[in-house]
Amino acid sequence: MRTPSEPTGGSRTRNISLSGNLLVITEDTDLLAAQLDGTSTATTAELVRAPLMNNISTDEIIPGWCCYWYDEKLGEYAYLGLRDKKFGQGAVKAFAPQIIVSGEAKGCGSSREHAVYAEKYAGVEIVFARSFERIYQQNCRNVGIITCDDFTVLDALLAGEELPLDAFTRRANDIERAIIDLGGLFGFNRETRKGTQSPIKPDFDAARPLNAVEKIIQSRLSSRNQCPEDAAVRVGESYFVEADVRFSHEYVTPMAAGMFAQQFGADAALAGPESCYFFQDHLSLAEPVLKRRANGLELIERVENLGKRQQEFATLSGGNFIGPADTGGSRAICHNYIVENVARPGDVIIGTDSHTCTAGAVGAFAFGVGATDIANSWYNREILVKVPAVIQVNLLGELAPGVCAKDLMLALLAHPMIQGSQTLGKVILFSGPGCASMNLDERATLCNMAVEAGGMTAMFEPDHVTHAHLALRGPAASAGTDVLSDQGATYSAVVDIELAGVEPMVALPGDPRNSFPLASVDTEVKVDKVYGGSCTGGKAYDMDMYASVFKQARARGVTVPEGVQAYIQVGSEAVMRYAADRGYIELFGEVGVSVLPPSCGACINAGPGVSESPDEVTVSAQNRNFPGRSGPGQVYLASPYVVAATAIAGRLSSVEDMFKTRTQS
Structure with missing residues (x-):
């Protein structure tokens, strides 16, 4: 089976017409399912005019457990996590859409390049959406999938017109267009090295006052697009920038390592391996959860292989391997470790995780990338940055x-x-x-x-x-x-x-952007599970906040009620020591909360705290609650204070209200 390493297609003279199926992802998932099973009576024009689904996350394009594969098997999993679950494995691949159409913010959430490969291996060549999330769109471009937000181009295709490639890329800048023309980032760099692709000289502005982001980008420009004297980087223009720190985790390292070997040779060396980090943090507590699933043994074997391949690559390449902890779990979640030990002001930091942006707290310009980008950066330290x-x-x-x-x-x-x-x-x-x-x-x-x-x-x-x-x-x-x-x-x-x-807030299930003041939730939300952890909620100060609430409960002799499972998960070994030194570990246990070692865990549907059925309700301190992200249940997002209060109340609760039901019953 072909591994995702060699984008196909790419020609400056290529013309495109609608020669295959078109799949319209509508808000009404029954309409979508009818397209896939051949029972749809709507015309394509009617479907495109129907309300289109917005905010399709990469968790929905491909669920986390499907990322244990990184070959053509991904095509069978395309859109398997889409909300409402109206179709099963292989349905999209069997339909073989040449074009997929949806609404705003396509590809939000994770940076997983597996999502675009799932579409590619299902037959997708072009994706239309009203708007795209940055990482998803860059991943599409890197692997040769065309993205377009101009629906007049779609109208022309539906009218039977044959269009030149530049009709789809007219809103891209010159470097982006060249990458698309040549079938992806590897094709672009290969042709540049061979001399068949002329070097593209990006445009610059005249010298002007710069904000901190622009200053960092300008200070790290690659030698192939250096800034002239008395000039400045231009917003919207793309430049190759040298990264100070590059990291990946076990979900992505094996895929990227395969790309690296195929593109640059089996003996290729990492540029600056001392600044490359490999984290085994996402799946370190997955086994107990996976055992409960029908194909659990197969999934566990896949997870073990991901870890082995990552460790082998890290060892052979000379990079820094941050692996499992002797006491269980991981030594740290990648983002916590980078902030605690690595990130510096002025650094450019890239990682194969959308939450790489965490290191911005230290004054670094840090952002998530996909597998192609990280593999390319291992070779030359470069990352293409469109000045934001x-x-x-x-x-x-x-x-x-x-x-x-x-x-x-x-x-x-x-x-x-x-x-x-x-x-x-x-x-x-x-x-x-x-x-x-x-x-x-x-x-x-x-x-x-x-x-x-x-x-x-x-x-x-x-x-x-x-x-x-x-x-x-x-x-x-x-x-x-x-x-x-x-x-x-x-x-x-x-x-x-x-x-x-600012007042206490909560995000209702389905999307972090479903956020409202906690006081506006006027119905009682009983909970089954409470989770305080992840890179967002597992830091030292988060432990202080959980502890401040649980101390009140202990003082009253109140514990987590029967029927509610409550977890606190630290983000690193350093945070575990911090919590232990302050007596928090004993405190959490005394009020009925289970303490977990570092791992991404429940946030990535791979550890204690995940939901097991659609009717389960969880209140979590993690960062996102897209459908299926942490299991099939309903996830509310809240602060560490609210998470802790909810654990004690057994229902979504503020700190002020957490004892009300208990004392009145």
């Missing part, structure tokens, strides 16, 4: 007691200047006097969830909080380079947030 527009979010004042960064981020997801597709591909730059009241862990929460807003990443400019964090690494550690925005720098929007006005 930057939204400046000014934080003013301080948060009220009992309100934290998770509440602020959920509030931002509902903000009129952030919600919808207004942040797609952009960077959120947090600034203003309110930043001084945010500790490093709280900054990490805000940056971590920038991708849930559709953003490329988020950043804080370095200050005394940053420097205090870096000082914990010891005097021999590099402090990086403080990069601050120039006076007069340009932003696409400026948003002022009065922190005192």
